[in-house]
Amino acid sequence: MAEIQLRNVGKRWGSFVGVENFDLTIADKEFLVLLGPSGCGKTTTMRMIAGLEDVTEGEILIDGTTVNDLEPKDRDVAMVFQSYALYPNMNVYENIRFPLKVRGIDPATHDAKVRRASAMVELDEFLHRKPAELSGGQRQRVALARAIVREPNVFLMDEPLSNLDAKLRVSTRAQIKNLSHELAVTTIYVTHDQIEAMTLADRVVVMKGGVVQQVGSPTEIYDRPANAFVASFIGSPAMNLMKGTVSAGTFIAEHVEITGLNAPDGPLTLGFRAEDASLAGEAQGQINAPIYTLELLGDATMVSVRVGEALVSVKADKTFRAAIGDTVSIRIPSEICHLFNAEDGARLGG
Structure with a gap:
């Protein structure tokens, strides 16, 4: 179980407000999308959950435990970044395996875990290749497999599709949707792409200027936008x-x-x-x-x-x-x- 609670969470740098009074409970196994334009606070919110940014005010709880002061490695979360962040000197197999080595997981289990994760993202035939020999879509799938192999309580995905071309975005989005169903792990996904939000999310949080504008299912937000900003941001074309x-x-x-x-x-x-x-x-x-x-x-x-x-x-x-x-x-x-x-x-x- 991995319920996440954000209790009036805020982030400030001096007089600049990055996130203000973010108050939300994310249910166990829920797929939550943080949606908004660049600079709206969505990535900052995710980084606070991961422990990569300190919380200025409020509390973050995972499974009822306050994690404000816990190191990222102790929060049992796995992150997938926009930039893939793969090790160029390691092949795909070793890139996927790396989190198991770092966390001291029994080496006897590594091969089975790596192959299970690679099969989920259809990478079996590329395990011997280096990242430089892969396409952008394949590299992103390596990053996904590396997160999956950890078997974390929470997946955090920061604009994982934004570096892919339009066709790859569609196929990789479908893969993420299927994975979320198969793995049933609490997932927080950051994007500025409302189509990703509408197709992937159980619930969407629309943000602007560090402030939550509306929280609801994709259908609720599409049919009854809370304000003109949400109306203008959701839909293709926008309202x-x-x-x-x-x-x-x-x-x-x-x-x-x-x-x-x-x-x-x-x-x-x-x-x-x-x-x-x-x-x-x-x-x-x-x-x-x-x-x-x-x-x-x-x-x-x-x-x-x-x-x-x-x-x-x-x-x-x-x-x-x-x-x-x-x-x-x-x-x-x-x-x-x-x-x-x-x-x-x-x-x-x-």
């Missing part, structure tokens, strides 16, 4: 956000008029997902504007228009054809709209 004014239940902005809203009069930000809207007949929709750009995605065509300073997108059928500058009409039912406070971005109306 469309438009600034405008509501009067008597009608939202008005440049090229836009949406009626039937349950919202107070005054300025607010309105959001909707590209896949929830659709193209309408001429002048029959709630947005009527010239096409700014068209993107053919294969399964759909992404049509974008400008609304004030915002670029607003809608998914059209893959057969849709038009030219930039042609006027389109976009249908946005009021029930698909998300409303946010114009000043602080907080969600309105539950």
Whole structure:
């Protein structure tokens, strides 16, 4: 069992706040993703759990034991880094075996443990090779196997896929997903890639400026973002956000008029997902504007228009054809709209 508790954990360097009041319990065997842009505090949070950064305030508990003062080696966690951190003079077999030697594990068990870990990440045919002879994806799998062989209580993964190309990211992501199911070990995974977060996580923690913005399942965060920042960060494409004014239940902005809203009069930000809207007949929709750009995605065509300073997108059928500058009409039912406070971005109306 490896339940992790972060009790009002904070990290400061002088007057700079890296992480503020992080309070969360991570369940045994849970796959938790820390998601946010660069500099939001997600890696710092992971490094505090690992013991690589000191905690300025608060407590970190693993299995009910406070670990603030424990050395990294005594916390029974295994880390997988973005940079692989392999030993270039050792072959794959010895790289995977190294944690067993360092921890004084019975040498008679090493071969079986190494081969079990390498089989899990499909490295058996590469055990004799040096890291320089491997591709980026293979090196990352060596790093994964080296963490697996430890049989730790907790896996910590810091952007492990960011150095891989798009195709390798997809296949390695699937491998990590399968491994997490097979190993059933508490895992904390740091990424700025919301697709990784949505596909891997049991729960996602969205962070900004060292502060937790929302915690929830991928579905909860996608369907009911807590604020405009979360809405803009989750989804591919991100949620469309438009600034405008509501009067008597009608939202008005440049090229836009949406009626039937349950919202107070005054300025607010309105959001909707590209896949929830659709193209309408001429002048029959709630947005009527010239096409700014068209993107053919294969399964759909992404049509974008400008609304004030915002670029607003809608998914059209893959057969849709038009030219930039042609006027389109976009249908946005009021029930698909998300409303946010114009000043602080907080969600309105539950």
